[in-house]
Amino acid sequence: MAVYTEVTDEDLTRFLARYDCGELSFYKGIAEGVENTNYLVRTDSGRYILTLYEKRVDVADLPYFLSLKEHLAGRGVPCPLPVRDRAGEALGELNGRRAALITFLDGVSVRRPAPEHCALVGEALANLHLAGQSFAGKRANALGPKDWPQLYARFKFHAGDIVPGLAGLIESELAVHAGGLPGGLPRGVIHADLFPDNVLFLHGKLSGLIDFYFACNDCLAYDLGICLNAWCFAPDHRFDVAKGQALLAGYEKCRPLTAPERAAMPMLARAASLRFLLTRSYDWLHRQPGAIVTPHDPRDYIARLEFNRAARSIADFGGTP
Amino acid sequence: MAVYTEVTDEDLTRFLARYDCGELSFYKGIAEGVENTNYLVRTDSGRYILTLYEKRVDVADLPYFLSLKEHLAGRGVPCPLPVRDRAGEALGELNGRRAALITFLDGVSVRRPAPEHCALVGEALANLHLAGQSFAGKRANALGPKDWPQLYARFKFHAGDIVPGLAGLIESELAVHAGGLPGGLPRGVIHADLFPDNVLFLHGKLSGLIDFYFACNDCLAYDLGICLNAWCFAPDHRFDVAKGQALLAGYEKCRPLTAPERAAMPMLARAASLRFLLTRSYDWLHRQPGAIVTPHDPRDYIARLEFNRAARSIADFGGTP
Numbered sequence: 001m002a003v004y005t006e007v008t009d010e011d012l013t014r015f016l017a018r019y020d021c022g023e024l025s026f027y028k029g030i031a032e033g034v035e036n037t038n039y040l041v042r043t044d045s046g047r048y049i050l051t052l053y054e055k056r057v058d059v060a061d062l063p064y065f066l067s068l069k070e071h072l073a074g075r076g077v078p079c080p081l082p083v084r085d086r087a088g089e090a091l092g093e094l095n096g097r098r099a100a101l102i103t104f105l106d107g108v109s110v111r112r113p114a115p116e117h118c119a120l121v122g123e124a125l126a127n128l129h130l131a132g133q134s135f136a137g138k139r140a141n142a143l144g145p146k147d148w149p150q151l152y153a154r155f156k157f158h159a160g161d162i163v164p165g166l167a168g169l170i171e172s173e174l175a176v177h178a179g180g181l182p183g184g185l186p187r188g189v190i191h192a193d194l195f196p197d198n199v200l201f202l203h204g205k206l207s208g209l210i211d212f213y214f215a216c217n218d219c220l221a222y223d224l225g226i227c228l229n230a231w232c233f234a235p236d237h238r239f240d241v242a243k244g245q246a247l248l249a250g251y252e253k254c255r256p257l258t259a260p261e262r263a264a265m266p267m268l269a270r271a272a273s274l275r276f277l278l279t280r281s282y283d284w285l286h287r288q289p290g291a292i293v294t295p296h297d298p299r300d301y302i303a304r305l306e307f308n309r310a311a312r313s314i315a316d317f318g319g320t321p
Numbered sequence: 322m323a324v325y326t327e328v329t330d331e332d333l334t335r336f337l338a339r340y341d342c343g344e345l346s347f348y349k350g351i352a353e354g355v356e357n358t359n360y361l362v363r364t365d366s367g368r369y370i371l372t373l374y375e376k377r378v379d380v381a382d383l384p385y386f387l388s389l390k391e392h393l394a395g396r397g398v399p400c401p402l403p404v405r406d407r408a409g410e411a412l413g414e415l416n417g418r419r420a421a422l423i424t425f426l427d428g429v430s431v432r433r434p435a436p437e438h439c440a441l442v443g444e445a446l447a448n449l450h451l452a453g454q455s456f457a458g459k460r461a462n463a464l465g466p467k468d469w470p471q472l473y474a475r476f477k478f479h480a481g482d483i484v485p486g487l488a489g490l491i492e493s494e495l496a497v498h499a500g501g502l503p504g505g506l507p508r509g510v511i512h513a514d515l516f517p518d519n520v521l522f523l524h525g526k527l528s529g530l531i532d533f534y535f536a537c538n539d540c541l542a543y544d545l546g547i548c549l550n551a552w553c554f555a556p557d558h559r560f561d562v563a564k565g566q567a568l569l570a571g572y573e574k575c576r577p578l579t580a581p582e583r584a585a586m587p588m589l590a591r592a593a594s595l596r597f598l599l600t601r602s603y604d605w606l607h608r609q610p611g612a613i614v615t616p617h618d619p620r621d622y623i624a625r626l627e628f629n630r631a632a633r634s635i636a637d638f639g640g641t642p
Contacts, residue, residue: 008432025427025523028361031350040349040361042427106346106363111329202346 005037005052005095012041012050015094018085019101021045035213037097040104047104049080052097057213059098064139065212066090066100068132068189075131077124079209080105105208107200115246118231120206121199122250125191125227128209129220130255132189141192141216143275145177151278155285162281162298170281173274173305181219181271182264190223191215195230221261224251225268228317229276229304237303245318252320262314262321269317270308277301326358326373326416333362333371336415339406340422342366356534358418361425368425370401373418378534380419385460386533387411387421389453389510396452398445400530401426426529428521436567439552441527442520443571446512446548449530450541451576453510462513462537464596466498472599476606483602483619491602494595494626502540502592503585511544512536516551542582545572546589549638550597550625558624566639573641583635583642590638591629598622 006029007015013024022044030040030049037052053062066082070090073081080102082090092099110117143151152159152170159167191198193214200208224247232243251257257265280298287295315321328336334345343365351361351370358373374383387403391411394402401423403411413420431438464472473480473491480488512519514535521529545568553564572578578586601619608616636642 009429010432012429023524024429026429026521028349029352030361031352040351108330108333108345108347111331200347203344 004054005097007037007039007050007052007095011095012039015050015092015099016041016043016101018087018092019083020086021048021083021101041101048083049102049104050094050099051102052094052099054097061139061213062091062098062100064137065215067137068135068215069102069212071135071137072128072131075134077128077131077209078105078207079128079212105200105210107202107207109197109200111196112235113196113231113243115240115242116204117196117199117201117206118243119246119250120201121194121227121231122224122247122252123254124199124206124209125194125223126251126254128191129188129223135189139216141190141218143192143214143279144218145180145271148177148274148278149174151282155282158285159281162284163302166281166302169302169305170274170277173270173309177271177274181222182260182267184260185219185221185264186258186261187217188220189215190218190220192218192223192226194223194227219261219268220255221257221264222268222272224248224257225265225270225272226275228265228269229272229301229308232317233300233304233307237300237307239307239317241318243318248314248317248319257314257319262319265314265317265319266308266311269311270305273301273305273308277305325375326418328358328360328371328373328416332416333360336371336413336420337362337364337422339408339413340404341407342369342404342422362422369404370423370425371415371420372423373415373420375418382460382534383412383419383421385458386536388458389456389536390423390533392456392458393449393452396455398449398452398530399426399528400449400533426521426531428523428528430518430521432517433556434517434552434564436561436563437525438517438520438522438527439564440567440571441522442515442548442552443545443568443573444575445520445527445530446515446544447572447575449512450509450544456510460537462511462539464513464535464600465539466501466592469498469595469599470495472603476603479606480602483605484623487602487623490623490626491595491598494591494630498592498595502543503581503588505581506540506542506585507579507582508538509541510536511539511541513539513544513547515544515548540589541576542578542585543589543593545569545578546586546591546593547596549586549590550593550622550629553638554621554625554628558621558628560628560638562639564639569635569638569640578635578640583640586635586638586640587629587632590632591626594622594626594629598626 025042027039027041030038035056039050041048041050072079083101084090198211234240280296283295284298313321346363348360348362351359356377357375360371362369362371393400404422405411519532555561601617604616605619634642
């Protein structure tokens with residue numbers, strides 16, 4: 001949520017000269033994305049997001065993210081499309097950072113999603129999974145169960161500062177997931193971070209899926225587990241069955257779940273809530289005093305985890321067993 | 322350069338309902354302005370800047386700024402135009418802040434202005450001064466010579482941390498300006514902060530003057546003194562006579578200077594350099610460690626002040642005596 005790398009008019013004009021996009025008519029640094037610097041850019045040919053990849057992003061992953069977006073956009077998934085320069089390159093360099101120009105999508109993300117939003121997200125997620133089946137690129141999930149113990153080790157002695165007893169909860173959950181996600185589930189490209197922030201709506205329709213910087217190859221239904229956590233809990237942390245029902249029905253309209261996926265849903269939702277509890281706890285304990293970005297409260301995910309631990313069947317989430 | 326007040330889709334939709342501007346199609350927090358929160362907003366009817374006025378702005382001044390922009394825009398000055406809601410109000414409230422919706426101007430500010438830019442700025446400044454003559458509102462300059470001693474008192478014991486001997490320089494200059502700006506000069510509305518950041522260019526023309534939050538009633542030629550400092554020094558702090566010549570000639574094409582203005586120009590430029598040396602010194606000494614916005618280096622203005630002190634005539638700035 002900041003402009004880490006400043007770009008002057010001269011820098012940008014020089015960068016844009018490599019593209020067939022006409023003359024620059026404005027650009028503004030935008031408060032979006034915690035990891036990267038983003039500018040909204042308008043030229044004679046349209047609106048774009050210019051992303052400068054900051055240090056936390058592994059540049060080796062960028063070709064995967066960019067070609068994935070190209071693949072998905074070409075198959076009707078409403079995601080931003082990287083623009084290639086005259087030499088055919090989607091990835092350039094600007095002010096010492098790897099940089100990409102990406103089409104801009106209209107739409108607004110909703111803070112408090114209604115069941116109708118959840119239904120549209122379920123549908124879009126299933127379409128993303130289907131379109132991803134033909135994508136050749138591979139990227140391992142860098143935040144999967146095998147990575148969680150190391151992440152936890154980096155804050156375990158301070159976990160109790162968040163909530164007394166958090167260390168015990170996390171340790172017992174890490175043991176549950178030590179063997180990884182349930183086996184025998186269909187795999188493919190997942191978004192892995194499809195929170196309300198990353199979905200745009202316009203005139204009652206879903207107009208965009210954005211921020212693919214956690215996308216990877218993993219169990220498809222795990223992505224749905226992430227969305228159940230991200231979309232279907234009320235502000236008071238209760239699970240909202242109407243939203244869960246809408247999300248799952250929307251998904252299954254396009255891609256019906258297999259029986260093992262259905263059976264695994266409570267464990268997948270539980271794993272997803274642990275993953276976000278871990279990263280949010282880490283970010284919370286490492287927050288900078290006075291920083292503009294307030295990290296998300298990890299306690300939201302303790303409540304979700306408790307619900308998911310108690311769930312016995314996909315029916316508890318509003319699905320058909 | 323930050324989003325201090327967060328606005329959700331629901332907040333914004335509710336706020337926009339008071340205007341005839343159609344449905345929201347996107348909004349983004351933009352990194353612009355150190356003082357306020359700004360969002361770029363697009364609706365069915367066009368693009369706007371939504372400004373939420375943060376605590377450092379005196380709300381009593383807002384009607385002056387908004388009606389001034391309306392007045393100037395109505396007289397051909399390319400400045401943002403506040404949008405009135407259905408009740409005729411230009412100033413609303415959003416999330417506990419006074420807020421205004423203002424038309425968006427295309428264009429890009431130049432980091433390193435050329436003489437051609439200076440000529441266009443001179444012309445636009447003169448037109449602003451002429452159009453301002455019929456404006457009825459009044460606002461005193463809150464950063465004029467009478468305010469400088471108090472401002473200096475807030476950092477005098479640390480002035481030497483910037484450059485040894487700075488206190489002595491400032492104190493001798495404060496004495497020079499103790500009686501205020503030279504008398505007998507035409508007065509009216511001045512922008513008072515027309516730096517390259519606040520001027521937009523598009524296709525080789527000047528497309529916008531923005532950020533009127535220092536505008537006030539003062540000596541017109543003082544505004545030109547500010548611009549000589551802001552536009553006409555090279556990165557190595559030498560005065561660039563070609564730029565000064567262009568700025569002054571551009572100005573005089575629309576509004577010829579009076580003889581007293583011409584004679585006062587060295588003193589006005591000198592006063593302007595002290596004003597920015599004072600505010601930049603204060604901001605520099607009060608900067609937050611780790612803050613995203615790096616304050617401007619006050620030493621740039623020591624070099625300008627030295628030049629202005631040595632100037633004997635408007636000819637030293639490239640003008641006709």
